Amino acid sequence: MFKKILLATTGSTASFGAARVAFDMAKRYGSEVTIFHVLGVPTKAYSQIVNDVRTGEEVEVDDDYRSWVEEEIKTTYAKQLEGLDNVRIVLTTGAPSREILREARSMDADLIVMGASSGDSSRFQRGYPGSTLQKVAKAARCPVLTVHRESASYWGGFSNILFGTDFSKQALSAFKFALRTARELDCDLTIFHALDISGKVLDQNEIEENLIAARARIRETYVPLMGDFKNYDIEVWEGSPYVEIVKLAREKHVDLVVMAHHTRELDPEKARIGSTVEQVIVRANCPVVSVSKPDKV
Template sequence: MFESVLIPTDGSERSERAAVHGLALARAYDATVHVLSVVETTALDVESDVETTDVKTTLEERAEAAIGGVEALIDDPTLDVVTTIREGNPTTEIRRYATESGIDLLVMGTHGRTGVSRFLLGSVTEEVVREAREPVLVTRSEDPIKTDYETILVPTDGTPESRAATRYAVDVASRFDATVHAVSVADTRIVSSGPLVESLRSSCGKAVRNVAVRGTQHDVPVETQVLQGTPAVEILDYIGHHAIDFVVIGRHTRSGLDRFVTRSTGERVIRNTDAPVLSVRDGDES
């Protein structure tokens, strides 16, 4: 499923902590590790004097040090590692590199949930999560680093994106001997009782049973749960109460208002959980 893992780095603690998770997945899949650092030259005036050259040299040195920081984390000599420094806009270059190199998984860190970063995941990470075709693993700098994943949560509502997430969740669980927790939330923000809620719960039950079937097919244990309430709130509560180590969640590729509404649950989960979250685009195949 993952033959190549891209770890963009700026040398920050959050990117190095993300790299630990990326390297764990690379080891589990015997994947090639790509370490990329982007020298952000978009703000430099190419017509300016030697001071700009000095700044660019400093940025290049920082990029080299950032890559060295990730290389220092690699404790498996059998892993193939490719390192690259590029210049330009970080979001653009990360996406371009992923496309050009046929990357299967991007791994990125984000800020915690306080201060300015509370409003965005961090502009580069948020843009990559929203636009990348590839699965993106997002970790927060506050995460306790645990890579022996034992419990993997996949929220599901039976849609194509949650089915794609299910495929990844079960496959990752099989590599780590983990248990998959399949949770479906009947959204009762508008209607909280009556036949409509029962219909929603019935659909949720079908969605989690489908995850259980896939787990059985791949010898992966699956625990199922149907909840009701606000999806993001219920999912976050479940993560906390069940000590979830890893989350796999589907993301939509829709546009306009529909895109804004449907992406909100995934982004709220990413912003507010300590667990690493693998965001999977709908239509991704195993």
């Protein structure tokens, strides 16, 4: 199902984890990988002088510069590229998010893989994803897999998937992706809902009643869609949603967390990536997939 993977990379250490996962997927699942790098943003329309996306310095993009960058990419990922034949490198200039989305549409990508920040991760470490990820995750027609923490990239393929739901309309598309992945790759699937009690004082009986109702809702909403798929489990906990998702993922040694890009009933073109997804990306010890649109699920 991951026939075409678009790896959006800056070449900085911030994207090393994402690259490791993308190349590992290519070897395990026979995927075609496009290594996509935006050289910089033109200082003027159609100008060869661009502001480098990493350093902010002005550079002239000519054939020699492109050749040098391509060679740098091959050197950076030399070990991961060993044994991979179905890999191509694409270099371009422009606004990074727009060019990533354009290339994903052009190649009909099944998955976009990227790091959570472009290089300076200090802002992201405080809990805010980079603007490029925000824009790509919002508009991408295919799921977007994000790897932020280096530890999240050391894994052995997909065998245990956690799908986090708030029962929103958007969550249904994310569930379809999680189920399809679990079915095709023979994975275990955990359907999870966290009853949000953060900042609330609730009677314990009320909490337990809500937990029972949530479990019943999962069975009514998702189980009928699974057909003969039996490798699933249902978990419902109370607490702060992102904390409980990360906690459960660690306890069950989850390989992949799947969530909707946003939760409220909003126009996907206007919705910002949800705060719960942001925090899960920051803290999870495995890759996190956000699904915004139903096109490729």
